[in-house]
Amino acid sequence: MIELFGADYSVYVRSARLAIEEKGVPYTLIPVDVFAAEGPPEEHLKRQPFGKIPALQHDDFSLFETAAILRYVDEAFDGPLLQPEDPRSRARMMQFLSILDTYAYRTLVWDIFVERVAKTRDGSEADEARIASALGPARTIIQALEDLKQKGDFLLGHQLTLADCHAAPMLNLFQQSPEGARMMESAPGLQNWLQTFKKRESFQATQPGEKD
Numbered sequence: 001m002i003e004l005f006g007a008d009y010s011v012y013v014r015s016a017r018l019a020i021e022e023k024g025v026p027y028t029l030i031p032v033d034v035f036a037a038e039g040p041p042e043e044h045l046k047r048q049p050f051g052k053i054p055a056l057q058h059d060d061f062s063l064f065e066t067a068a069i070l071r072y073v074d075e076a077f078d079g080p081l082l083q084p085e086d087p088r089s090r091a092r093m094m095q096f097l098s099i100l101d102t103y104a105y106r107t108l109v110w111d112i113f114v115e116r117v118a119k120t121r122d123g124s125e126a127d128e129a130r131i132a133s134a135l136g137p138a139r140t141i142i143q144a145l146e147d148l149k150q151k152g153d154f155l156l157g158h159q160l161t162l163a164d165c166h167a168a169p170m171l172n173l174f175q176q177s178p179e180g181a182r183m184m185e186s187a188p189g190l191q192n193w194l195q196t197f198k199k200r201e202s203f204q205a206t207q208p209g210e211k212d
């Protein structure tokens with residue numbers, strides 16, 4: 001049985017959960033609050049020394065870093081293959097994962113979604129300068145993802161892969177901001193893909209509770 005430590009509102013936790021759900025592997029989500037005022041719990045720092053979520057435990061095997069978790073889940077369990085076999089498609093999948101980690105997460109989620117949507121919901125004021133300076137980089141990210149998106153229901157065409165599991169949570173939050181919604185309209189391939197992906201059972205089963 002897989003134990004996944006994290007919170008349902010985290011995009012990284014949701015990526016891992018999407019892959020686990022798509023594989024059809026049983027798992028338990030064990031709540032960890034890394035944003036607690038006193039900092040991440042001590043026992044979590046033993047699992048994830050950087051204080052981030054998720055972390056995975058499978059029998060005596062512990063693992064952190066979402067890209068590694070995604071690959072492990074695909075390779076260690078039966079179920080549909082979530083990685084292409086052909087080297088070029090596999091490389092494209094890794095390219096999506098890397099773009100999402102390196103460029104998209106901070107810009108789309110923290111600089112735009114958190115500022116415009118999450119903070120406002122909590123009654124705080126958005127940092128307009130931070131949002132404004134993120135819009136150019138966000139355009140580059142969305143255009144790059146749109147250019148890489150293959151024809152078909154999934155990012156890589158006709159096979160659901162780890163790239164879909166990793167991209168959907170981030171782009172879903174980004175699209176909740178008016179800036180994100182407008183930018184996604186200019187990337188019809190990506191927008192249609194997200195609308196289709198959001199209807200999947202795995203996406204429904206991993207909806208966050210109260211907080212995003």
Ligand SMILES: N[C@@H](CCC(=O)N[C@@H](CS)C(=O)NCC(=O)O)C(=O)O
Nearest residue numbers: 010011012034052053054065066067
């Ligand atoms: N490189 C990590 C990043 C994970 C990450 O940034 N998770 C966020 C939640 S979505 C987190 O734990 N943030 C806590 C913090 O930055 O203090 C991974 O791939 O797992």
